[in-house]
Amino acid sequence: MRNGKTLVTGGAGFLGSHLVDRLLADGHDVVVLDNFSTGQRRFLEPAVTSGRCRIVEGDLLDPTSLRQALDGCGLVAHLAANADVRRGLDHPRRDLEQNAFATSALLEAMREAGVERLLFASTGAIYGEPTIFPTPEDAPLPIQTSLYGASKLAAEGLISAYCHGFGLRARIFRFVSILGPRYSHGHVFDFVRKLLISPDAIDVLGDGRQRKSYLHVTDCIEGMLRALEATPEDVPVAVYNLGHTESCTVDTSLDWICQRLGVAPERRYAGGARGWIGDSPRVELDCSRLHQLGWRPTRGIRESVESTVDSLLAHRWLLDARG
Amino acid sequence: MRNGKTLVTGGAGFLGSHLVDRLLADGHDVVVLDNFSTGQRRFLEPAVTSGRCRIVEGDLLDPTSLRQALDGCGLVAHLAANADVRRGLDHPRRDLEQNAFATSALLEAMREAGVERLLFASTGAIYGEPTIFPTPEDAPLPIQTSLYGASKLAAEGLISAYCHGFGLRARIFRFVSILGPRYSHGHVFDFVRKLLISPDAIDVLGDGRQRKSYLHVTDCIEGMLRALEATPEDVPVAVYNLGHTESCTVDTSLDWICQRLGVAPERRYAGGARGWIGDSPRVELDCSRLHQLGWRPTRGIRESVESTVDSLLAHRWLLDARG
Numbered sequence: 001m002r003n004g005k006t007l008v009t010g011g012a013g014f015l016g017s018h019l020v021d022r023l024l025a026d027g028h029d030v031v032v033l034d035n036f037s038t039g040q041r042r043f044l045e046p047a048v049t050s051g052r053c054r055i056v057e058g059d060l061l062d063p064t065s066l067r068q069a070l071d072g073c074g075l076v077a078h079l080a081a082n083a084d085v086r087r088g089l090d091h092p093r094r095d096l097e098q099n100a101f102a103t104s105a106l107l108e109a110m111r112e113a114g115v116e117r118l119l120f121a122s123t124g125a126i127y128g129e130p131t132i133f134p135t136p137e138d139a140p141l142p143i144q145t146s147l148y149g150a151s152k153l154a155a156e157g158l159i160s161a162y163c164h165g166f167g168l169r170a171r172i173f174r175f176v177s178i179l180g181p182r183y184s185h186g187h188v189f190d191f192v193r194k195l196l197i198s199p200d201a202i203d204v205l206g207d208g209r210q211r212k213s214y215l216h217v218t219d220c221i222e223g224m225l226r227a228l229e230a231t232p233e234d235v236p237v238a239v240y241n242l243g244h245t246e247s248c249t250v251d252t253s254l255d256w257i258c259q260r261l262g263v264a265p266e267r268r269y270a271g272g273a274r275g276w277i278g279d280s281p282r283v284e285l286d287c288s289r290l291h292q293l294g295w296r297p298t299r300g301i302r303e304s305v306e307s308t309v310d311s312l313l314a315h316r317w318l319l320d321a322r323g
Numbered sequence: 324m325r326n327g328k329t330l331v332t333g334g335a336g337f338l339g340s341h342l343v344d345r346l347l348a349d350g351h352d353v354v355v356l357d358n359f360s361t362g363q364r365r366f367l368e369p370a371v372t373s374g375r376c377r378i379v380e381g382d383l384l385d386p387t388s389l390r391q392a393l394d395g396c397g398l399v400a401h402l403a404a405n406a407d408v409r410r411g412l413d414h415p416r417r418d419l420e421q422n423a424f425a426t427s428a429l430l431e432a433m434r435e436a437g438v439e440r441l442l443f444a445s446t447g448a449i450y451g452e453p454t455i456f457p458t459p460e461d462a463p464l465p466i467q468t469s470l471y472g473a474s475k476l477a478a479e480g481l482i483s484a485y486c487h488g489f490g491l492r493a494r495i496f497r498f499v500s501i502l503g504p505r506y507s508h509g510h511v512f513d514f515v516r517k518l519l520i521s522p523d524a525i526d527v528l529g530d531g532r533q534r535k536s537y538l539h540v541t542d543c544i545e546g547m548l549r550a551l552e553a554t555p556e557d558v559p560v561a562v563y564n565l566g567h568t569e570s571c572t573v574d575t576s577l578d579w580i581c582q583r584l585g586v587a588p589e590r591r592y593a594g595g596a597r598g599w600i601g602d603s604p605r606v607e608l609d610c611s612r613l614h615q616l617g618w619r620p621t622r623g624i625r626e627s628v629e630s631t632v633d634s635l636l637a638h639r640w641l642l643d644a645r646g
Contacts, residue, residue: 088484088488089488089489092427092430092431092434092485092488093427093431096423096424096427096481100419100423100477101419101424104415104416104419107415108415108416111415126464128483137464138463138464139463139464140461140462140463140464141449141460141461141462141463141464141465142464143483143560143562144479144480144481144483144484144487145483145484145487146484146487146488147481147484147485147488149480149484150477150480150481150483150484151477151480151481153476153477153480154423154473154474154476154477154480154481156467157467157472157473157474157476157477158419158467158470158473158474158477160451160466160467160468160473161411161467161468161469161470161472161473161601162415162470164467164468164469164600164601165411165412165415165469165470165600165601166412237466239466277487277488278484278487278488
């Protein structure tokens, strides 16, 4: 499914920069489009030294940057997004603009440039509060509970309509929370940062019994590339859950984090089944579709949490970068 | 579920103007917001004579018009949309702008104005090409095949997220094609207009065997109001299919139209299972949820088609208005 370079939108982000490194290691040429609002130049240092990674600093909503970035590309991995799942309600337009409008702009630019292949980072949040666990890709049509999920579902819909209308081919991935080196937002990040400042007590959103699943970033990228290679070319749209058969409660992941940090804080629970409005108390995705293509995660979720803690400790600048 | 006036967006349209008439007849005060891009002033003549209908000419994307229109309202019926299902691919941004962005603007304005109740006109097109017939509201999460469906699904998602985040309450309706007086776009309209000009031959999109369902506009409005009254107040989001247990092929509806017009044209089929890219070859919605609330359509689909033909013949200006 590849001719020419691969454009990675959000290529300076957590997931994006790992994908860039992997593509370069596999011998592909890469273009990064990133507005560096949350992306980090330091994540791209290994890529830059390769000499095969072009960086376009610009926004998806700026047509000139977009055209420039798409030049010579045969495949787009669209990872740029507002990933601040929790604060959607503080800025109600942001998810829509950065996730749906930006995707619409990308699709139009791809159509004009004749670029037909797309990988899209969606989210398990589109399942809202599912009734089936683990949740399959063809779960009953959910009610959206977060602007983040709603905006990602909107983007998925636009992508699918373009595939049917204009001959694009898309592979859509609905992720659980991804962990690993360069991880720079989410609850493991927040716990580590807070515990380094105040190791004696920790505020926990919700009741701590929310059950979540995690996936290591290298397993995640392996899954995306497996789907890219193994999905028949003539399938216009294929949707894959990307998660882990294991899950744990927020309390358990906090146990692992505390052990790793050597702290034993008092836990102060905000209470309620959800960490925030729109948080799903249970996230477990059925990844049978990708399993059938031969993909399996290689790391357990405890290992993923622990390696994330270790990496944050080794790169403390990241904890400050979003202070 | 009602205090104050009801704002009907798209109130000068086919469905909107019928709802306005019905609300006025029920004794409610009404505000119409319409940009008159496809709405017709003549549809509002009965409403204007009531003295209880205020008309705001303006666009949902214009904050001033929107604020003005919401003043004094306790309920919004959001019917304004780009309803040109078929030509989405000619103007790829239009569905997104007029359906998703406009809905986002409305939600923000409602939140600011403290208006909490919403009826939303969605569409059965969000089911894409379903695998279950009749298709229930909790059908397997579909792949979008049209920009129209994708943009309406995006709007549904935004509405639901606002309900969960900001305490709005929404009743969402997924319609089949609605017929009846003032009907001014869609295949019955196109067939009648073409046959009046050239009664000897008619072009049929697809193979004529697409199976569709129709609902008369008065039955549709009755269903919406039934859902409004009968859904418990504390349900944040309720979704209802609004259609008919009957269905017919495009060929059969053409038979009825031809008989009514007294013509026997040669039929020239474009071929293929779909009328256009994104057309669903089979539309039959499971309306059990609304049946359980006591609603049933009172008119058969043949009667709906025939009364639409009669009405177009009696108001030929409508056939010209969109020439």
